[in-house]
Amino acid sequence: MNKLRALVTGGAGFLGSHLCDALLGEGWSVVVVDNLLTGRAANLAHLQNDSRFELINKDICEPFDPGKVDFVFHFASPASPVDYMMHGIPTLKVGSLGTFHALDVAHKYGAKYLVSSTSECYGDPLEHPQKETYWGNVNSIGPRSVYDEAKRFTEAVTMAYHRYHKVDTRIVRIFNTYGPRLQLNDGRVISNFMKQALRSEPLTVYGTGNQTRSFCYVSDEVDGFLRLAKSSEHLPVNIGNPNEFTILECAQQVIKATGSKSKIAYEPLPQDDPKQRRPDITKARQLLGWEPKIQLEEGLRLSLDYFKNAVADKSTATR
Ligand code: UDP
Numbered sequence: 001m002n003k004l005r006a007l008v009t010g011g012a013g014f015l016g017s018h019l020c021d022a023l024l025g026e027g028w029s030v031v032v033v034d035n036l037l038t039g040r041a042a043n044l045a046h047l048q049n050d051s052r053f054e055l056i057n058k059d060i061c062e063p064f065d066p067g068k069v070d071f072v073f074h075f076a077s078p079a080s081p082v083d084y085m086m087h088g089i090p091t092l093k094v095g096s097l098g099t100f101h102a103l104d105v106a107h108k109y110g111a112k113y114l115v116s117s118t119s120e121c122y123g124d125p126l127e128h129p130q131k132e133t134y135w136g137n138v139n140s141i142g143p144r145s146v147y148d149e150a151k152r153f154t155e156a157v158t159m160a161y162h163r164y165h166k167v168d169t170r171i172v173r174i175f176n177t178y179g180p181r182l183q184l185n186d187g188r189v190i191s192n193f194m195k196q197a198l199r200s201e202p203l204t205v206y207g208t209g210n211q212t213r214s215f216c217y218v219s220d221e222v223d224g225f226l227r228l229a230k231s232s233e234h235l236p237v238n239i240g241n242p243n244e245f246t247i248l249e250c251a252q253q254v255i256k257a258t259g260s261k262s263k264i265a266y267e268p269l270p271q272d273d274p275k276q277r278r279p280d281i282t283k284a285r286q287l288l289g290w291e292p293k294i295q296l297e298e299g300l301r302l303s304l305d306y307f308k309n310a311v312a313d314k315s316t317a318t319r
Helices: 014-025 041-047 081-086 088-109 145-165 189-198 218-230 247-258 282-288 296-312
Strands: 005-009 029-034 053-057 071-074 112-118 169-174 203-206 212-214 237-239 244-246 264-267
Touching (some): 005 014, 005 088, 014 029, 014 041, 014 071, 014 218, 071 218, 081 088, 081 145, 088 145, 112 218, 145 169, 189 247, 189 296, 203 247, 212 247, 218 282, 237 282, 244 247
Parallel strands (some): 005 071, 071 112, 112 169
């Protein structure tokens, strides 16, 4: 039996909670530190009777010490555009102060470390698809900058702790991910479209709907995290599904998966909305032997029960 203990900051969030499940499945003990700003204790409710699991409600922007850990997974941050624009300053703080504190824990205990970064580091990319070597096209003063620049700074602090303190770090750049526990009201395209389709409301397509995204199912994404955690690669690695869809195509897929009669309603495109996004995953393929297995049609089908329950649940279906 593996007696190793992992810290997951942001473990009550969508990705963090799936990561906790995967780590417990591999025999780890897990301590989550989360202030529940955008995460939900309900995402971890099924673990409350597991003696190997602990949830600490605390803001990592203050120094904290969870006791000895062998691995730090730093996943704390608002992550959907609606959430990080609503919580701009906490987003900047958790990416900066929170990252220092998570790295201080890893440094103190000689723990390995993996941080969740993002395709937003590439901004509205001029290189397509995006390779890890691309430095990005980010508007440092636009509405998305609270997240984009926080995550770019997160990467900088992580590399500095690696270079100066020899912390054994890893950086995953996550592309759009979806699946059960994606919050119904986080404003992301998949959650909005699923909610609207299941309520027979129009699907709100922003702009022309010709902008693109590439959607990764959550189990594939978490498999990528675990493979990267076991590797010794310190430079960023893209983990995302390279199958690219226009947002209009995504709307059609959701209508098909739900069997909905919803129509499309066009709304204005938010400022600085990236026109295209698709990961180049050559590095993950070669280094980690990783490849996504679940394509959008199947992933939406696998997510359907979760979204049906979330729409029916009055406590989550308020917006
Ligand atoms: N989008 C949309 N309708 C919605 C929500 C989002 O057309 O109800 C678009 C949004 O403008 C963007 C894409 O879908 O082009 C993905 O948006 P999301 O908020 O999921 O994340 P992003 O990839 O922009 O961080």
